[in-house]
Amino acid sequence: MDTEAVRSFVRAAELGQLRHAADELGVTQQAVSKRIATLERGLDVRLFTRTARGVELTLDGQAFLPHARNIIEGVDRAVTAIGPGSRALRIDVLGLRSAQAVILHDYWRSHPETDLDVVTLRANDPRVAVAAVQAGDIDASFRTITDPAALPRDVRMIHAFDSPLELLVGPRHPLASARTLTPAQLRRHRIWVPGIAPRSEWSEFYDQLATDFDLRIDAAGPNFGNEVLLDTLADSTDVATLVGTRDRYIWPTNHDIRRIPIVDPTLVYPISLIFSRPDPHPGLRAVIKHLGGLTAGPEPVWLPSWAVPRSGTETLD
Numbered sequence: 410m411d412t413e414a415v416r417s418f419v420r421a422a423e424l425g426q427l428r429h430a431a432d433e434l435g436v437t438q439q440a441v442s443k444r445i446a447t448l449e450r451g452l453d454v455r456l457f458t459r460t461a462r463g464v465e466l467t468l469d470g471q472a473f474l475p476h477a478r479n480i481i482e483g484v485d486r487a488v489t490a491i492g493p494g495s496r497a498l499r500i501d502v503l504g505l506r507s508a509q510a511v512i513l514h515d516y517w518r519s520h521p522e523t524d525l526d527v528v529t530l531r532a533n534d535p536r537v538a539v540a541a542v543q544a545g546d547i548d549a550s551f552r553t554i555t556d557p558a559a560l561p562r563d564v565r566m567i568h569a570f571d572s573p574l575e576l577l578v579g580p581r582h583p584l585a586s587a588r589t590l591t592p593a594q595l596r597r598h599r600i601w602v603p604g605i606a607p608r609s610e611w612s613e614f615y616d617q618l619a620t621d622f623d624l625r626i627d628a629a630g631p632n633f634g635n636e637v638l639l640d641t642l643a644d645s646t647d648v649a650t651l652v653g654t655r656d657r658y659i660w661p662t663n664h665d666i667r668r669i670p671i672v673d674p675t676l677v678y679p680i681s682l683i684f685s686r687p688d689p690h691p692g693l694r695a696v697i698k699h700l701g702g703l704t705a706g707p708e709p710v711w712l713p714s715w716a717v718p719r720s721g722t723e724t725l726d
Contacts, residue, residue: 412484414444415477422474426463497526498692501538501550508572508655509551516699533606539564548690553610553681555715568717569682572653573675573706579642580665591673592622599625601648604632617713674709679716
């Protein structure tokens with residue numbers, strides 16, 4: 410099996426567009442399309458269907474994707490095993506449109522010489538990320554272990570940056586015309602955050618947020634993806650959701666969705682970074698320095714009880 414064809418399939422599946430996959434892989438869109446077509450012929454199945462927005466996985470594609478990821482990860486580990494001096498800095502983010510990925514992209518644009526590999530573990534339980542750090546599969550992860558006593562001694566966790574929240578609403582929502590909102594103004598409004606995973610840090614975050622401000626956080630229903638969420642918001646008169654200031658969302662212009670900052674206090678989702686304590690990747694130091702230079706949100710702020718203290722001088726030492 411052509412591993413580059415498998416890699417092209419994985420990136421196209423994660424990004425949803427052949428062009429974006431081609432850009433990341435440094436080849437033409439035609440080359441990615443040919444690789445995937447060859448892979449489909451070899452497997453005798455269709456892996457994608459084309460849509461107006463790009464490509465979507467077929468049922469066979471969905472079944473093949475986790476195994477394809479394992480193939481690529483195995484190949485990458487094999488290459489790493491024979492070239493330890495040239496291994497890329499591998500950092501796990503929650504999603505390629507998350508604030509974490511946006512900030513890493515900003516860092517890479519100002520440091521294009523950095524050999525950076527941004528990955529997504531696709532795991533809700535942060536202990537999976539900790540195990541991956543311990544195993545050397547990744548060098549760092551933007552995850553939080555909310556119980557410090559549960560953090561292994563050979564893994565360190567530091568404050569990375571704060572992500573102020575904004576309310577995301579459609580044009581017909583009662584709060585759509587507001588320039589800013591306070592937490593008190595959100596009461597009695599339905600805030601829909603579908604698919605909150607048990608034992609995840611964001612589950613604990615939303616539980617505390619709802620309790621402290623008497624908010625109606627609705628986690629009902631499966632998470633069908635950002636597109637479905639945005640389509641729902643655009644047509645709704647009563648549904649809103651919460652997003653981070655730096656999170657990247659794209660929607661059709663006719664949706665007219667508004668992002669409204671929340672202030673007095675600013676609701677902050679704290680982002681942590683975990684990495685190996687005894688042997689951190691040498692490239693991690695510059696990333697942590699970049700994180701320390703990010704602009705903080707407006708005071709006063711609300712943080713969950715498990716937020717990692719912000720020292721302002723985070724280092725590898």
